[in-house]
Amino acid sequence: MAWTVETRPWDDAEGLQLRAKQQSELHADVNCDDHPHGPRTSAADVDHFVVAVAADGRAVACGGLRALSARSAEIEWMYVEPDCRGGGAAMTVLRALEGVALYRGWVHLQLKVGTTQRDAQRFYERAGYRNAHLFAQYGGSATSVIYELDLRVETRRPGTWKSVHR
Template sequence: MVTTGFVVEVAPWDSPDGRRLRAAQRAELVAAYDGDVEPGTKPTAADVNVFLLARDAAGEAVGCGSLRHLGGEAAEIKRMYVAPAHRGRGVSRLVLGALEEQALSRGWTVLRLETGPLQAEAIGLYTSAGYAPVPAFGPYVGSTTSLCFERRLGSGQPTGQHG
């Protein structure tokens, strides 16, 4: 997928670019929330089914995102991140669209995600892309720093099933 000078490609979870971007994301979140408040099992190469990198025209990895299958037709979006210098240029929307395409190609029609209340830009991206707030699911139930969203691909509507 190519748009606005950026390309999104499937990459190994453990690629150096992927590790660098995920470390930057974790550092931002730890600073914003004054510690690591992520509930549940952190994603790894063993449980992430798809990892994508966004590259600029020079080939620099500037964003990423991944999918973790939750069972049946559902998957969770994990580790969506765009480097600060590249924000506001459509990279996150490009990665999100590519993740949705990857999900559909695997027969996954329900995408869920968790973000935090301090991540206004992420909330704006997801709601503008058709993700609706849903009750916390899985490891996020009871978390005071988790906001959960869901989208049924192709309809833009939440499924009404949570868990």
Template sequence: MKIEQVAWADPEAAALRARQRAEIAERYGTPDSEPGVAPSAADIAAFFVAYENGGTAVGCGGLRYLGEGIGEVKRMYVAPPWRGSGMALQILRGLEDWALGQGWTSLRLETGDAQPDAVRFYTRSGYERIPNFGAYTGVESSWCFERPFGSDRNFASPTR
């Protein structure tokens, strides 16, 4: 398995994001449950794709810079056959490594109340629930989380 930084417009990245949005639409029963501005090439600082050993793209995640050293995880996704394999954690740690390398001090994210699997994953990965921020403020179905980068934690990715 390898994780590579790619352009937002990369066809495999776009296909993974489309799969992620289709799954979210199915869970929430609406074609667009994005409370805020959807991420785009203009506001995503970095986007990564995970490839299985045969070279097939099976997961992704990106980062949006919010300012003041804070980034937001966007479009985190792992194809269903690869869930539980540790790939999601490797993608997340890769995002954290990249953010730390930029001098960012924490990462935030938003997930929803219909995604208990995501909530479990992020809390097990060291993220703690915070009051909703930005466009998620006042959206009851949105749950926000944050993980500050402290000197007490080694953020080295297990893939490196």
């Protein structure tokens, strides 16, 4: 299925709905701590936010970037509607965020998933991310798995894009 990825403001109505569903799923999983080590996200914290839209116009997935430094960013707020999972929307959002990161000079990406979120862990591993140490915001969290990707390294499978930033 084809998806269109659109940059949206943080307070976009469809983005708000998707993030609310994400938070509901996270809170339903008692082993997922959902950012306990910092303040709640506001528009000032979000450097880029996207929504994937299906051919019928329905917003079905979202994700965003938060700058960590001049060269690194955190991928956050990844969510796909349950009836669209496994259809490519998440990968489309992820690749779009990686492209934005490269454009902005963020060559090192990090993200957090809960230890019980095995589907998410497998997804990021298939996408080329590797397990990493806990970064500052989540230091000491026993319920988080941190993944990272260096966009300067050509770690993709044959036929996928290669980084132009060296």
